[in-house]
Amino acid sequence: MKKTIIQLFFLILIQSIFLSELTAESNQEARFQENIKDSKSALVLDLASSKFNLDLLTKEFANYDVLIVGEEHNDERGHEISLKIFQELSTKYPLTLSLEMLEWHQQETTNEFLSGSITESAFLNDSKYWNNFQKDYLPLLRWAKENQIPVICANPPRRYANALARQGFSAYKNFPKNERLYPLPQNLLRDRNSIYEAKLRDLFQGHSSHASIENTILAQNFWDAGMTEKIASHQLISSRKIFHLNGRFHSDYGLGLTYRLRKAGIRTLTLTLLPEEVKTEGERKIADFVIFTNKPILKEDGKSD
Known part of the structure; x- marks a missing residue:
């Protein structure tokens, strides 16, 4: 008994x-x-949980066209997580990879690398890339190549953004006319009273003169507009879902690129990777998902990765 x-x-x-x-x-x-x-508060995916998985993100992505992953460019743990998420989503959906780290004029060489027409070393030697490109972003391209995934070189060339930051809109007069490697000036529409502009002014305040700040903000909008153009045109024509990776200032709080894509009718989901625990409730509004990358992922045996 x-x-x-x-x-x-x-x-x-x-x-x-x-x-x-x-x-x-x-x-x-x-x-x-x-x-x-x-959109008042992000869902935090807890890396410290022994049951950590991407099921919720993967499931919700079914209802969206684009996932923007915002990162800190020097966050090594974040780069590992980005690759893991990209690999996972690519097994579930027809996917295209889009990178802020590659520029419009690098598209042809990138396509040649993906198709096997040129070697990896030839690809790397063909152009100037970010200092951490080979270590942190090339693994994404290798996965794309192995799995025949298209890649968008999303950022307009830095040389034109730099020209705008120095000269303002007048820089357009000297841009080449025979081929368009930049977003048109009318696509750089700005709302000077927006939260995004206020954040940009706070960011650049004290570093330069008023005119210089205005031109630097213009260059930021130039990048956002350029990435919007490439992502939106590819998605509308191909109907493929897009995994886009950029510095998180371009996409946090539904601003910048996120705002432009949603305004264009592109259903956009956001994930922000943060290297530190966020303390304030306001910071939890930065994206639809947040992952604190300083937390270790536990393996099945309970030991940290």
Whole structure:
């Protein structure tokens, strides 16, 4: 009799634990759906959880055209996570990779590398890339090549952005007319009273004169407009989902690139990778998803990765 009671107790305990886990997962899903609707707070994917997976992100991406992943460019852990997410999503959806780290004029060489027409060393020697490109972003291209995934070189050339930062709109007079390697001036529409402009002014304040700040903001909008053009045109024509990676200032808080894509009717989901724990509630509004990259991922044996 005593043995039966003990067995019954453990059975009830196991059922209770199982039901609580189901409830927790259900609550997490419900909270996520609510967050997506009102965009008031991000859903944090907890790397420290032994059950860490990308199921919620993967499932929600079914309802979107583009996932923007905003990163800190020197966040090595964030680069590892970006690759993991890209690989996971590419097994679930027809996907295109889009990178801020590659510029419009590098598209032809990138396509040649992806098709196998040129070697990896020839690709790397053909143009100037970011200092950490080979270590942190080339793995994304290698995966794309292995799995026949198209790649968008999303950023307009830096030399034109630099010219705008120095000269303002008058720099357009000296841009080449025979081939368009830059977004048109009318696509650089700005709302000078927007939150984005205020954040940019705060960022550049004290570093230069008023005219210089205005031109630097213009260059930032130039990059946003250029990435918007490439991503939107590819998505509308191909109907493929797009995984886009950029510095998080381009996409946080639904601003910059995120705002432009959504205004163009492109259904856009955002994920921000943060190397440090965010302390304020306001910071949790930066994206639809947030991953704190300083937390270790636990393996199945409970040890940190």
